[in-house]
Amino acid sequence: MKKMTIFGIVLVVAIVSIMAFAIIFPESHNKSDDSLVVSIWAYGGEPSSLNPLDGWNLEQEPLIQSTLFKRNHDMDLVNDLAEGYSVGNDGKTYIVNIKNGVKFHDGSNLTSEDVAFTYNKAISSKKVTPDLSSLNETTAINNTTVQFVLNQPDSTFLSKLTILGIVPKESYNNETYATHPIGSGPFKFVQWDKGQQIILEKNDDYYGKKPNFKKLTIVYLQGEAALASASKGEVDIAEIPAELANRTINNMRIQHYSSVDPRGIALPTVPNNSKKSNGVAIGNNVTANLAIRKALNYGINREEIIKGVFYGYGTKTYDGVSTLLPWSNPDTSIKDGDINKSIEILNENGWKDTDGDGVVEKDGLKAEFDLVYLASDSQRQAMAVTVSEQAKKFGIKINPQGKSWNEMSNFKYSNGVILGYGSRDPGELKLDYYSKLAGESNIVSYSNPTVDKHIDSAIGAKNEKDSYSEWKSVLWDGSTGISPQGDSPWVWIACKDYVYAVRNNLDISSGTATVPVHGGDLFGNIYDWMRI
Amino acid sequence: MSFDKERFKSPYSFLFGNMNLRTKTLLIISLVGFVLLAIAINSFFINVDNITTNFAIKNSQPSLQHPFGTDWMGRDMFSRTIKGLGLSIVIGGLASILSAIIAVFLGLSSTLGRYFDHAVNSMTDLFLSIPHILLIILVSISLGGGISGIVVGISLTHWIPLTRVLRAEIKQINTSTYVKLSKNFGRTKLWIAKNHLLPLLIPQIVVGTILVFPHAIMHEASVTFLGFGLSPHEPAIGIILAESMKYLSNGSWWLAFFPGLSLLIIVLLFDLIGDNLQKLLDPTQANE
Secondary structure, eight states: OHHHHHHHHHHHHHHHHHHHHHHHSHHHHHSOTTEEEEEOOTTTSSOSOOOGGGTTTSSSOOSSSOOSEEEOTTSOEEESSEEEEEEOTTSOEEEEEEOTTOBOTTSOBOOHHHHHHHHHHHHHHOOOOSOOTTEEEEEEEETTEEEEEESSOOTTHHHHTTTOOOOOTTTOOTTTTTTSOOOSSSEEEEEEETTTEEEEEEOTTOSSOOOSOSEEEEEOOOHHHHHHHHHTTOOSEEEOOGGGTTSOOTTEEEEEEEEEEEEEEEOOOSOSOEEOTTSOEEOOTTTTSHHHHHHHHHHSOHHHHHHHTSTTOEEEOSSSOOTTSTTOOGGGOOOOSOHHHHHHHHHHTTOBOOSSSSOOEETTEESEEEEEEETTOHHHHHHHHHHHHHHHTTTOEEEEEEEOHHHHHHHTTTSEEEEOOOOSOTTHHHHHHOGGGBTTTBTTOOOOHHHHHHHHHHHTSSSHHHHHHHHHHHHOOSSOOSSTTTTOOEEEEEEEEEEEEEETTEEOOGGGOOOOOTTOOGGGGGGGOEEO | OHHHHHHHHTTTHHHHTTOOHHHHHHHHHHHHHHHHHHHHHHHHHOOGGGSOOOGGGTTOOOOSSSTTOBOTTOOBHHHHHHHHHHHHHHHHHHHHHHHHHHHHHHHHHTTSOHHHHHHHHHHHHHHHHSOHHHHHHHHHHHTTSHHHHHHHHHHTTSSHHHHHHHHHHHHHHHTSHHHHHHHHTTOOHHHHIIIIIHHHHHHHHHHHHHHHHHHHHHHHHHHHHTTOSSOTTSOOHHHHHHHHHHHHTTTOTHHHHHHHHHHHHHHHHHHHHHHHHHHHHOGGGSOO
16 A cells, blocks of 8 residues: 555656656657757748759758768868769869669669769759869769769869769659659658748668758748747757847857858949840949959958958958868958058049049049849848948948849849859859850959969869969969959958857767858758757 | 817817917918928938948947937938938829829819710729739839839829819819800810819819828838838838838837837828818818
């Protein structure tokens, strides 16, 4: 009888304490430790497709699919699907061996045929952004060997092999793959409630290090909504804008990563006298003057912008190449915020304020231009406003104009534009500054034969490591380059940090985090995340 | 009449004492008009470039230096609000004048014949059946955005009530004996419109125009609130209010409170002018 009473008391105490526990810590009650809810916004929010061939997570960890190679924390190339590679003597053939016995989520084998299929499809569909212009053909030599044939040696080619997730040749269907993807990555696709969430499940057959979480739910909340959701304990990680990073959230800490994602102002380097084939104007008469572009580069106070607009979550850049990248060039740094120097540059080149309106002019042309920014991005808005206020101090009038992405495509070749794109592939510099791409990806229509030559020899270098010195020369080779001392076709301002609120009981292993590209790369080391 | 007397007496009697209604009305109109004009003129002299950012004082509470507080870039909200209100008044003014012109034109053309009348009638029905805000957004986008887009958009949607009033009024006047007499004397339709219709319609037109004002301002605020027309860094009341929403959870109540209250006051002031003008111009209530 006594035993029963003691047992009863213990039972009651246990029940009461469990209930109390459930009331005090409701989240630990309804969420198991092996599931994870992550809110990311990246840029643009919810993707429109989970198909790498449509552009799903191209430079970021694709989660569902796997790539041939990856970049690790130190920017080194490491194998993913690949076992190893060799390059032909002419630099035009790449042979990649892939792992044997890798399975897609539907159980079928991943062979070199699938790799060849993915790359050939990417070239023919022309929808994907990685610059595969140097790739001619991909063929499967045997089950585990793929051959890539290039039309010219390309030292950045291995970078391109880190980008594209491999899709299955057999079951690939153009229409349904975007919403029902099958890959060989660490997570299997489960369901996608459009506008709400994407649910993934751990792939138990994954060939690499398996993640510690059975279920991964991705939601796309922005700004305040992300913060509110984090405070309620609904998400484990929330990407938040820098301006909200000073709020305290229960049980969460702020973790931020310096990125290679710069923000800058593109300044057309040619006068406004041509048009693209679709009628969009190219060039701007004011920014075509080197003195104007230089005055802006020297006069703008980057420190102040980082403090005010980025809330301190950013690092200065003068050439748009983050110091995290091995081809960054320390010689491009200048003393900025130097209003006197700007005025001096303007005066020397004949820009003077003759009518006393505070704006300098030359031959009847006022130093005034429009600065287009993405209206929905408050950080870019604040940048535009701050830059225009700073430029006013040395006599350049900048009129900010908020536009949507669609509208911007009509304005970006003929006005100042606030843009940013960060890549772990140095080939980005070719897209931005190569004269043959003027009016295309080189939106400022920049052209300099010396810079072209440096780009050509960087692309033609024996391997990636050898190309770095040439890429550095693109930025500044001692006499010319795209840096402020040189032709300054852009005013680069800062690389933004990606800021996340992370639950205290979660370790996202910042020691192995990959270098964030445009949009961040939070999932780059998801294999190492764990509850603590 | 006694009911009207009570209604008009109560709100202002403690202010105006024993003045007669005409004097009171005139006083109210001129006072309110002065306030609105002062805001419009003041805002004209505020240079947007001078409302500079100052990140050291971002999101600071209302103080003597910044009576309406500062926003997320440390800009003075008082200047921004006044500038925004001025913009609203200008847009409202342009839009109501334009819509009044449209209304008069359509109202008068409805007298030209049965088919014209039908055309005007079906056009009012058509425009009535489309939601205002939708049409304003469509028009302002198709005109490439900006202030002109909003003005045209609002003018194209706010002529309807006035047109209907004018058309009814004209129909009534046309049945009167002196118009019939003029017709019998062989006067042209234009002559009748000019000499018989227009003078009698002027009170309606004036009051109608003034009463479009508040609607136009509200619609300007809603359109800019939704992010159409102007860039998000420009000080329009709608943009200011839309932006304030992001900072409300932060506790920055002043970002929404003062601009919202000011907008409300401006709209009410225009309504007050409209009501009083009606009293002044309507002969049945002119003197007491």
